[in-house]
Amino acid sequence: MDGCKTLDVGQTLNDKEYIGMCRREVMDDFLRKRAASVGTNTINGLFMKLEDPGVGNGPITISYNDYEAGAYTRPFLRST
Numbered sequence: 001m002d003g004c005k006t007l008d009v010g011q012t013l014n015d016k017e018y019i020g021m022c023r024r025e026v027m028d029d030f031l032r033k034r035a036a037s038v039g040t041n042t043i044n045g046l047f048m049k050l051e052d053p054g055v056g057n058g059p060i061t062i063s064y065n066d067y068e069a070g071a072y073t074r075p076f077l078r079s080t
Contacts, residue, residue, distance in 0.1 A: 044068055 013019070036042050049063040 032042055043064065043066055045064045045066040045068075047062070047064050051061040051063075053060075
């Protein structure tokens with residue numbers, strides 16, 4: 001490809017370094033179940049946007065499409 005540079009990532013790693021990879025469908029399910037086990041309200045949806053007004057200026061607002069109920073915008077309180 002003209003103008004593109006290539007890099008053999010395996011050749012750039014030190015002996016004790018590695019590139020970790022996982023299957024998203026497995027990892028996402030694991031994280032969701034772990035969060036639910038400690039009381040998190042899980043939502044089956046698609047993250048769309050995060051609005052952060054800054055510390056002390058109001059709640060963080062997360063917009064997402066809830067696959068089971070439609071589109072929502074929901075404020076979340078910042079933890080300190």
